Amino acid sequence: xxxxxxxxxxxxxxxxxxxxxxxxxxxxxxxxxNTGSRRTAxxxxxxxxxxxxxxxxxxxxxLAELRPGDAIVGEELGSSGDGRRRWLVDPxxxxxxxxxxxxxxxxxxxxxxxxxxxxxxxxxxxxxxxFWTDGHAAWHRAATTATEAGADRRLEPSSSSRLVTVNxxxxxxxxxxxxxxxxxxFRARFSPRILSTTLALAWVATGQQAGxxxxxxxxxxxxxxxxxxxxxxxxxxxTNLAGDELHTGDHGLIAAADAxxxxxxxxxxxxxx
Numbered sequence: 001x002x003x004x005x006x007x008x009x010x011x012x013x014x015x016x017x018x019x020x021x022x023x024x025x026x027x028x029x030x031x032x033x034n035t036g037s038r039r040t041a042x043x044x045x046x047x048x049x050x051x052x053x054x055x056x057x058x059x060x061x062x063l064a065e066l067r068p069g070d071a072i073v074g075e076e077l078g079s080s081g082d083g084r085r086r087w088l089v090d091p092x093x094x095x096x097x098x099x100x101x102x103x104x105x106x107x108x109x110x111x112x113x114x115x116x117x118x119x120x121x122x123x124x125x126x127x128x129x130x131f132w133t134d135g136h137a138a139w140h141r142a143a144t145t146a147t148e149a150g151a152d153r154r155l156e157p158s159s160s161s162r163l164v165t166v167n168x169x170x171x172x173x174x175x176x177x178x179x180x181x182x183x184x185x186f187r188a189r190f191s192p193r194i195l196s197t198t199l200a201l202a203w204v205a206t207g208q209q210a211g212x213x214x215x216x217x218x219x220x221x222x223x224x225x226x227x228x229x230x231x232x233x234x235x236x237x238x239t240n241l242a243g244d245e246l247h248t249g250d251h252g253l254i255a256a257a258d259a260x261x262x263x264x265x266x267x268x269x270x271x272x273x
Contacts, residue, residue, distance in 0.1 A: 012066055015134035018109045018121035018226075019141065021062040021087075023130055025055045025107040026123035029092055033125065034101050049099060052076050055091035059109060063087050070111075075222045086112045090222040093198040103127075106198040110226040120226035122202045131155065131202045133233035138205050155234040157257035158207035164190040164265065165200035170215035173241065173250055177215055179272035186268040201227035204255045205234035211256040211265050219247040231255045237262040241269060 012020075032051035039047050056076045063072055071081035074089040087109065092098050094105030103126035110120035121132040128143035138155040164186075166177055181192055190210060201224070203209040218224040228246070231238050237259055239245070241252035243266045254269070256262035 013134065014067075014111050014119035015121070015132055017063070017066045018111060018119045019130055019132045020066070021059045021089075022107045022109040022121035022123040022132075023143075024062045025059040025089075025091055025109070026125040026130070028055045028058045029098070029105070029107060030125040030128075033098065033103070037099070039099070047095065047099070048076055049092075049095060051098065052092045052095060055107065056089055059089050059091060059107070063089075063109075073222060084114050088112060088220070088222045088225050090198070090226075093223055104199055106202065108198055108222060108226040110222075110229055112220070112225065115220070117225055117229040120229035122198055122226045122230060124199060124202075131205060131230050133229050135229065136233060138230045138234035140206060155205045155230070156207050157204055157231070157234050157236040159210035159257040159261040161208055161210055162190050163203075163209045164192055164211040164213065165203075165209060166192050167200075167212070167214035170252065172215040172252065174273045176241075176269055176272045177213060180213070180269055183268050183272050185271075186265075189264065198223065198227045201255060202230050204236050204257060205230040207257065209257075210261050211254070213241075213252075213254055213265065213269065215241065215252040217247070217251045218253055219251075224253070228253070228255075239266075 037049040037051035039049055053076050056074045060072055071083050071086040073079045073086060090108035092105050093108050098105040107123040111118050118135045121130055123130045130141045132139055139152040140155055141152045166181055180186055201212045204212050237256045239254050240248055241250040254265055256265055
């Protein structure tokens with residue numbers, strides 16, 4: 001499948017580069033899963049494993065081959081290169097799950113050009129899936145159909161699952177993120193699934209989850225950029241915690257499948273303050 005923005009001189013579009021890099025990283029993470037990957041650095045509750053580093057090196061190899069002039073910012077190996085094109089890499093988003101043998105973790109690759117995300121891919125190693133965007137639309141690709149032209153399926157958000165993830169690892173103004181979980185109207189309508197990983201955000205784009213809430217300043221983050229790009233390209237409603245432009249004011253994020261769900265989540269979030 002030839003993706004938009006590929007040219008005769010460069011037949012591999014940026015979105016396809018993101019898919020290939022994320023898929024290569026996912027193959028490493030999947031191979032290292034449940035093999036007892038050794039921890040190499042501890043940062044309180046957070047830590048790094050040999051698999052995180054190996055996965056990032058593999059992603060960087062793909063990017064170096066296909067986009068040798070671009071800068072790279074990785075969670076484990078830091079920054080390399082400079083310029084207006086910058087790849088953001090989170091090799092294993094959900095290392096705690098990965099290390100515990102829980103198959104809920106993701107591989108994130110995103111391209112920022114002049115601080116605007118123009119391509120991104122989120123790979124689910126355990127499920128063998130990749131969610132990707134060229135900045136205009138968002139798509140799903142299964143590993144079994146990766147070589148079949150036209151096999152990618154466009155993502156369509158939906159609130160029908162009644163599932164909303166509230167990220168409790170992030171800070172919220174006035175602790176409203178914690179209190180919304182006990183809000184009676186919220187719990188009467190949505191079931192909270194507390195899962196702090198990019199997969200939960202990507203599932204808003206796929207229609208598997210109705211919404212996602214998180215606090216914090218997310219701009220330029222290797223953890224959040226790819227998932228945000230997927231949601232926006234799929235047509236989900238994405239704002240900061242005040243319902244305004246993302247990366248401004250209160251920061252944080254509300255991602256919702258539709259405007260009505262977004263309005264409800266925003267109302268309950270404010271009511272809990």
